[in-house]
Amino acid sequence: MVMTGAEIVIRCLQEEKVDYLFGYPGGAVLYIYDELFKQDKVRHVLVRHEQAAIHAADGYARSTEKVGVALVTSGPGATNAVTGIATAFCDSIPMVVISGQVPSAAIGQDAFQEVDTVGITRPCVKHNFLVRDVRDIAPTIKKAFYLARTGRPGPVLVDIPKDITAQKCEFEYPQTVSIRSYSPVVKGHQGQIKKALQLLLEARRPMIYAGGGVVLGDAADKLTALVRKLGFPCTNTLMGLGGYPATDPQFVGMLGMHGNYEANMGMHYCDVLLAVGARFDDRVIGSPDHFASEPRKIIHIDIDPSSISKRVKVDVPIVGDVAEVLGELLAQLEATSQRPDQESLGSWWKQIDEWRRRDCLKFTQGEGLIKPQYVIQKLWEVTSGEAFVTSDVGQHQMWAAQYYKFDKPRRWVNSGGLGTMGFGLPAAMGVQLAHPGSPVACVTGEGSIQMNIQELSTCKQFRLPIKVILLNNGYLGMVRQWQELFHGNRYSESYMDALPDFPKLAAAYGHVGIRVDKPGDVEGALREAFKQKNDLVFLDFQVDATENVYPMVQGGKGLTDMILSAEDL
């Protein structure tokens, strides 16, 4: 059937079973929007800023097993999308972004709303394409979805000049795709898996360290089964939270810069480390030299060969899909009668429990100011740990990660790699659309929320009953914390003067806004908010401005070098 390029774009999205398309119209994508208008299978979500379209598609993808899809126009539409694309790239989120481009003949002429989108996005996409022929649209979109979701996932951008969307050709959606230069390894090497199992069985002080790859690779069940079968302690990275149930006794908490004492100590002093879908980044292991100072054997399972031995030398590398490899490990474990030495494992657990008794996340909620940690703890209680929680970036993000105990994968949605402020609210929109009827909370700060607050308007239009949990301390809290600890209390530009009246602002957008400033009101306000199934409720918690995130490992220091509380300073 002969169709225009624009019709083909929409048909391709339908073929890929795209239910939500996040976007913003403009000159170069007018033909595509015209075709969108004529159908009702792909529902378009009109955001208020292109960055939010990408974050919403991102939140949609993170909370489901599907590819997020966004559509933006040329020039500023594409440049506004860049932060969102980079965010998705840093956290390996499967996403397809379609951008309009000026007509083919105008490319390179400094045309109105022209930028080299493929050039600008090249370093922050898994791959990108400029479509030069209408006949290439369908095969290119097919490839884009395939690349986005296979191997190490990531965003793929397809740039389509306006004239191409108006030209016509025969449409046929390719059933298969093959790219000779691209063939990600799925199955792990049998011999390596055998070696890994042997190491694990001989371990005296084992630790299992699981990252975002477990969540993205849908391997949480297999990881949980393996950890339980072995009886080993397990820690998650910020990106991996929910990959192992946080309320399980074998879970030692998140590790890293703001990780639990027992997790960081265990990570450092273990003799065999199994790393699964994680990449030993600077926020996780601190100084690589310090980390390497303690001898241990490392097994590393990852889909991306370039993640292996990048920052830390690995003894047993296993390249493959984490679910696939963990499945094989489990099968081999079941096939053997050998089990880890229970006596040494027992004394290792004794050591871990001793570290645990430090109770590094303790805090006291008095009568006076609301402690931010208390709000998150209550949020967890009120939602029975079942909510989807998105966050922005800063202190509130760390508190949410520390105090909300995620038992299931894909419930925790945050910008870990890039650390993008302004991510939380638009991401929550994508999550809420993907999970209508489920409780969705956006934990944010008064700095971050203002970076995409215009999306309150989108939330109104699409009736998204998100609960915004604002931990308002009047400071760019994480910046303030670093300035307090490392810059002699000189709070350079970290004070957010002239803040708006957030409840009134929420009301102006047509939502419910509530200010909470007494500890005794926290739980009630949360319960009230989550009772309102149809409305967005914006809770402005006035929290203790002096509170810092602990434990803390200073940048560049070793994992065991933790500041546990203000008394340690």
Next chain:
Amino acid sequence: MGKIRQASDPSTALDAHWLRGLLAIQNKTIMRHVISLLIENEAGALSRVSGLFSARGYNIESLTVAPTEDASLSRMTIVTSGSDDVVEQITKQLNKLVEVVKVVDLSESAHIERELMLVKVRATGKDREEMKRMADIFRGRIIDVTDTSYVIELTGNQAKLDSFVGAIDAGLILETVRSGICGVGRGDRVLKV
């Protein structure tokens, strides 16, 4: 009075030999590597490779690229330098690029390197004969002649071209153009799809 540099002289901290020694202790000896790869012959493919090197702070000493006998593929030779860890990352990162079909580190075993150089030299009076003789010694060819100049074409490995440039009078060189290294494995080592 002779200059004796004290051990405490802070400038020694920037001494290249000192630094090389330190890196050698850490098993991070910087070595030259010749990486050869096949990549889809598509618009933008070259910038993906060059962008990767600049974004990750890898060195490029030279880079040559041209289509192969199969017009859908380009062959690229990159001369880089780095410790073993860095070069391992370079090959992994190159392999990760969707358009890259195959990557080999030629310097891991026996291989041949060749570079083409064109040198335009002043050739008048007694220099004219001298230039001709030097070109002959280095098995170069004079491919352009005017009353006052020659263009000499020379092929060889980097060291040979360097020594030719060193052997002729620097004042007579008008310009030099070098292609960068092309490399191929010896014998049965073949880089093919």
